[in-house]
Amino acid sequence: MxxxxxxxxxxxxxxxxxxxxxxxxxxxxxxxxxxxxxxxxxxxxxxxxxxxxxxxxxxxxxxxxxxxxxxxxxxxxWNDQSPFMPSDPYDRAQARFWVDFSDKKIYETWKKMWLSEGEEHEAGKKELISIFKQLEDALGDKIFYGGDSFGFLDIGLIPFSCWFYTFETYGNFKMEAECPKLMAWVKRCFQRKAVSNTLPDDKKVYDFVLAMEKILKNK
Amino acid sequence: MxxxxxxxxxxxxxxxxxxxxxxxxxxxxxxxxxxxxxxxxxxxxxxxxxxxxxxxxxxxxxxxxxxxxxxxxxxxxWNDQSPFMPSDPYDRAQARFWVDFSDKKIYETWKKMWLSEGEEHEAGKKELISIFKQLEDALGDKIFYGGDSFGFLDIGLIPFSCWFYTFETYGNFKMEAECPKLMAWVKRCFQRKAVSNTLPDDKKVYDFVLAMEKILKNK
Structure with missing residues (x-):
């Protein structure tokens, strides 16, 4: 079948x-x-x-x-080729830990920053940058989070990159200046067709968020 | 080593x-x-x-x-005996789903009910009961969540049972009346030494929560 x-x-x-x-x-x-x-x-x-x-x-x-x-x-x-999960149980636990971390932290922190002002906005921005710095530290000097191969944690994190322009614009910071190694990893990921053909344009994401903001503020 | x-x-x-x-x-x-x-x-x-x-x-x-x-x-x-994870990928995904559900729902809902009063307390209580009813539905007529064997989801859920007395006492309801099949599963789990020798007495948990409440209310 x-x-x-x-x-x-x-x-x-x-x-x-x-x-x-x-x-x-x-x-x-x-x-x-x-x-x-x-x-x-x-x-x-x-x-x-x-x-x-x-x-x-x-x-x-x-x-x-x-x-x-x-x-x-x-x-x-679909386990006949290119496994996403590391072969070592400890590496698997680490990959799951950071995916879970990104699940709990990135979107919630972005929402905190998004429609807030003043101190709350600044605190959200600071926290968002610190989350990406923690993720950059977890990458270290590896090519991918999965080591030489693109794996579970790479898949878990790369979608956030097409929101970076939105985060930067609302937060008035530059990911390239804050997390250069993470941005180099993003570029390596985009050399894969599975990433570059899948992720939407970052300006399109930003336009969507702007439109959402208007709807929310008119409620 | x-x-x-x-x-x-x-x-x-x-x-x-x-x-x-x-x-x-x-x-x-x-x-x-x-x-x-x-x-x-x-x-x-x-x-x-x-x-x-x-x-x-x-x-x-x-x-x-x-x-x-x-x-x-x-x-x-420690994979030489009694695997926790089901052998089928779909069953594994389901076990992970319900553990994740319990992570997100039970403790947060309990906290909502715990120190609140009136409508908020009632809403929390209703939600907590409905969470356990959903978990009871997921068990169905199986012996354990892992089928015939005690598995990942059984391990994920059984610790909440020693908090049931606390939930019942604060919420003024009876798990036995609300979720009889789930309670029968708890009894089956307690026939295992790994459970009965590990989980603390439910009255001891309740005394701890009472003491915590006093500390929080005196702050």
Whole structure:
């Protein structure tokens, strides 16, 4: 039986992008269904009744939810080539730790900075930069987070890079000045077609965020 | 080389208990170091500089943090018997999903109910019960969440059971009446020495929470 793979997602989601990069890395064909989160589809509500969130991967009719869990699932099912997970248990634990760290910290901190002003805005900006510095430290002098190969943590982090322009513009800082080694890693990742063909243009992300801001401020 | 295993933990932590149950299931000997979270030890700060939280497993000098990541690490390192993870990738994804769900929901919802009054308290109580009903549904008619064998999700959830008396007393409800199948699962888990010898008495947990409440209210 041929695999039937469907992805419920929204184009601008960093978490959805993880899944798209993972599927592209493994060369898996899939049916992409863009979701309207203001008007959730019956399919999304049926496939993720607990969180009602994207991304959801539907593999032969069965849903898998939560981006980092989906990426591990993809790695375990399409396991004949280029494993995402490091072979050593300690390295695997470290990769999971930093993906979990990025899940807990980046988006929440960005939201704190986004629509705030004054001291709160400055505190959010400082925290966001310090998160990326911690991630840069975790990279060290490696080519990829997975060492010589592009792996689970690389997939977990690279989607945030197409939001960097937005973070920089709202926060008035430059990632290149703050985290040059992390930015060199981003460039290396973009040499991979699975990344460069998948991630949206950073200006398009910024325009989306500007439009969202207008909607929120008019509420 | 013999394994040197150290656990930094506090006795009342549901998350620390996961690691203790996992180590007991695998028959791993370890050095337990109770931590004072009001006065964090230099060892804890060195071993978990990012979150500064327990539990931390130190295996041959190297730290692993975040309870669900530690339990997976234990399963992968001491892999000669009784695997925690289901053999099928879809079942693994489901087990990870529900552990992640419990991480995000139970403790936060309990905190919302704990020190609140009136409507907020009632909303928290309702939500907490509904979380356990969702977990009961996920169990279905299986013996354990891992099917016939006690697995990753069983380890992830069983520590919450020694907090049930506290949840019930503050919320004025009975788990037995709300979730009888879940309570039958708890009893089955307690037939395992790794659980019954590890989890603290539920009245001791309640006394601890009462004492915490007094401290917080006198602040």
């Amino acid at each position: 041929a695999d039937e793979v469907v992805l419920l997602d929204t184009w601008v989601s960093m978490f959805g992008m993880r899944v798209r990069v993972a599927l592209a890395e493994k060369g898996v064909n899939y049916d992409y269904k863009e979701q309207d989160l203001k008007n959730k589809s019956p399919l999304l509500l049926e496939m993720n009744p607990i969180h009602k969130k994207i991304p959801v991967l539907i593999h032969n009719g069965r849903p898998i939810c939560e981006s980092s869990i989906i990426v591990q699932y993809i790695d375990e099912v | 013999a394994d040197e295993v150290v656990l930094l933990d506090t006795w009342v932590s549901m998350f620390g208990m996961r690691v203790r149950v996992a180590l007991a299931e695998k028959g791993v000997n370890y050095d337990y170091k109770e931590q004072d979270l009001k006065n964090k030890s230099p060892l804890l700060l060195e071993m978990n500089p990012i979150h500064k939280k327990i539990p931390v497993l130190i295996h041959n000098g190297r730290p692993i943090c975040e309870s669900s990541i530690i339990v997976q690490y234990i399963d992968e390192v």
